[in-house]
Amino acid sequence: MSTESLTEAPASVEVVYVGQEQPESWDAAVYLCGPTPTDPEEPSWRPSAVAALRAAWDGAGRLAVFLPEPTADGSYPPYADQIAWEEEAMRRSDVVLFWIPREMNRLPGLVSNIKWGVWYDSGRAVLGAPPEAERMAYLLHFAEAFGVPVERTLQEAAGAALRAVGRGSRRTGGERAVPLVVWRSERFQRWYATLRSAGCRLLDARLEWYKQAAAPDGEPAWLLTIIVAPVDGAVPSVHRLLSAQGQGMLM
Structure with missing residues (x-):
């Protein structure tokens, strides 16, 4: 496992750089999405974002921060591997924090537009941009x-990301693929308690669809594809769990 621990427990932050393995467990995960300078003389905004998250994180556990950049002495993986790493990290993140200081002649951020188009309605996006961004x-x-x-401001965007995750909730293994917007759902927790009581394990999940609650005290609607390992050691099975219109059901 290749991560950089920035703070010690109980409140800790682990930075995961592109190509590195994810921590085995975390309480919250934030992905830093936005344009990366191509000029080596141009500093990246992401170290400042990490510093802001580190200063503000007070959850009683681990915050994983995904950076789609290499370490100072490292290098980018092959392009296809980089894209796969980024997609997997975003899929497992509780918040995708966009910071887009767009300057068309210097830092256009065109790829960020595509990623924003994927994540803006996920219930997990935070958008930051200075007033002068084009x-x-x-x-x-x-x-x-x-x-x-x-x-x-970048500091305020980091604060919004942490407000979204609150104090987080510890997830391990396949549980990390269930973002907090679903993990905190009463319907998911009831289903998961039944799964665990049967001795089964959650191996992986993918949030296929999400719709925010209509009322502040309501529950969101969502569709989750889940891979479950049966207690008898049989081949893992795939299920689809839908929570909509005031009810949850296994499909």
């Missing part, structure tokens, strides 16, 4: 439409 109207429009937190 060509942000379209992104800001959909942030407002879907209730995505918007901040104008």
